[in-house]
Amino acid sequence: MPLNPRHGGSVANKEQLERGLRVAVSETVRIPPKSVDPNIKNYHWLDLVKGLFDAYDSDAETALIMDIHGNIAEGPGFNVFTVKDGKLKTPAFGVLSGITRQTVFDLCKETGLSVSAADLSRDELMQADEVFITSTAGGIMPVTQVDGRNIGDGKVGSLTRRLTDLYWQKHTDPAWSTAIAYP
Numbered sequence: 001m002p003l004n005p006r007h008g009g010s011v012a013n014k015e016q017l018e019r020g021l022r023v024a025v026s027e028t029v030r031i032p033p034k035s036v037d038p039n040i041k042n043y044h045w046l047d048l049v050k051g052l053f054d055a056y057d058s059d060a061e062t063a064l065i066m067d068i069h070g071n072i073a074e075g076p077g078f079n080v081f082t083v084k085d086g087k088l089k090t091p092a093f094g095v096l097s098g099i100t101r102q103t104v105f106d107l108c109k110e111t112g113l114s115v116s117a118a119d120l121s122r123d124e125l126m127q128a129d130e131v132f133i134t135s136t137a138g139g140i141m142p143v144t145q146v147d148g149r150n151i152g153d154g155k156v157g158s159l160t161r162r163l164t165d166l167y168w169q170k171h172t173d174p175a176w177s178t179a180i181a182y183p
């Protein structure tokens with residue numbers, strides 16, 4: 001995410017964190033892994049930036065773009081998760097395996113939630129009970145609208161809330177964090 005000072009280095013601002021982000025799915029295809037390995041953190045982002053412009057054109061706040069097979073990939077600086085019937089899913093192909101994405105896997109393991117990395121279709125995204133995105137820039141952030149349609153009841157999901165709270169609790173848990181003594 002291009003760091004916007006108004007967002008305090010987060011993908012989502014305070015209001016968006018409270019009510020959930022409005023996201024648009026762009027037809028822009030993510031640069032395939034055979035061209036640029038997405039697991040090497042890079043800012044070769046014209047695909048993601050084009051997706052963002054498309055999102056702004058449709059009055060959304062940020063974007064998700066597709067992989068070369070037409071499944072959902074990721075957005076400008078974040079990974080995406082769906083919750084359906086209590087089970088979590090995130091795209092496996094053509095994405096950066098973010099450390100916040102990994103933290104969600106770790107949190108799911110600890111809390112006994114089911115999570116998988118697999119192809120995620122656009123329909124599955126639209127029909128999810130909850131959607132959230134993950135990035136070091138903001139942590140776990142709720143999505144409540146995709147392409148102008150509500151996800152679930154259009155409110156921040158209960159599992160999303162629970163994981164977000166846990167995510168921030170772990171920042172002060174010695175088992176999950178490394179204390180740094182600043183001079």
Ligand SMILES: *Cc1c(COP(=O)(O)O)cnc(C)c1O
Pocket residue numbers: 001041042074075076077078079095096097098099100101134135136137
């Ligand atoms: C940085 C980034 C993410 C999120 O990674 P984190 O390690 O969780 O911050 C996801 N996708 C892309 C394309 C990124 O550049």
